[in-house]
Amino acid sequence: MFExxxxPTDFSGPSMKALDYIPALQxxxxxxxxxxxxxxSKEITTIASGGQGFLGTIPDQETETQRQLRxxxxxxxxxxxxALERxxxxVTVRTPLGTPGTEIVNAAEAEGVSLIVIGSHGRSNLRDRLLGTVSEYVIKNARQPVLVIKRDAAAGR
Structure with missing residues (x-):
């Protein structure tokens, strides 16, 4: 059914919690x-512009920032x-550059997936929101079913 x-992950605790559910889906x-x-893309621009005047020009810093992130x-x-291959x-890996919600929905369409498994929150992990902005966007815009894995309320993960 969900072959x-x-x-999608930003490697934060809440988003990686979804990884634990994938074996059950087998x-x-x-x-x-x-x-x-x-x-x-917004994060790279923000990080790079913060270095102007201290760490070189914006283009130089942007290149260094991108290298470090990569x-x-x-x-x-x-x-x-x-971990998944074990x-x-x-496993197929995609690392697009862009707006997270949009790129996740685009990847789901391009890859013809039958399910999206996503953490309810990513790096921002705003406690007063039921869902993070990226997971909310994916739920509203994806054509596929979306399994949202709730964060641990006590630990904020």
């Missing part, structure tokens, strides 16, 4: 996971991919 699923037929980490993300992707799942 190909999309697992009983529902999951054989492949599309692992998506969106490199937020290295950090690559390590986390490798670890997550290996469970016997085929």
């Amino acid at each position: 190909r699923i999309l697992f 009983e529902a037929g999951t054989r492949e996971v599309i692992l998506v980490h969106v490199i937020d 290295e950090e993300v690559q390590h986390r992707i490798i670890d997550t991919r290996r 469970q016997g799942l085929k």
Whole structure:
């Protein structure tokens, strides 16, 4: 029923909690996971512009920022991919640059997935919101069913 699923993550505690639910989905037929980490274009611009005057020009700093983010993300992707592959799942990785909600919905369409498994909150983890802005966008705009994994209320994860 859910042979190909999309697992978007920003590698925060709340979003990675969804990873724990993927093995249970193998009983529902999951054989492949599309692992998506969106490199937020606004985040890169914000980080890079903060370095102007201190760490070089904006273009130089943006390149350095992108390199650092890419290295950090690559390590986390490798670890997550290996964990899924150890469970016997085929894993495809996508790391688009853009707006997270939009890119997640686009990836789900492009990959023809049957389910999106997403954490209720990402890095911002705003306690007073029922859902994070990215998960809310995905729920409202995806054509596929969306399984939202709730964060631990006590731990904020």
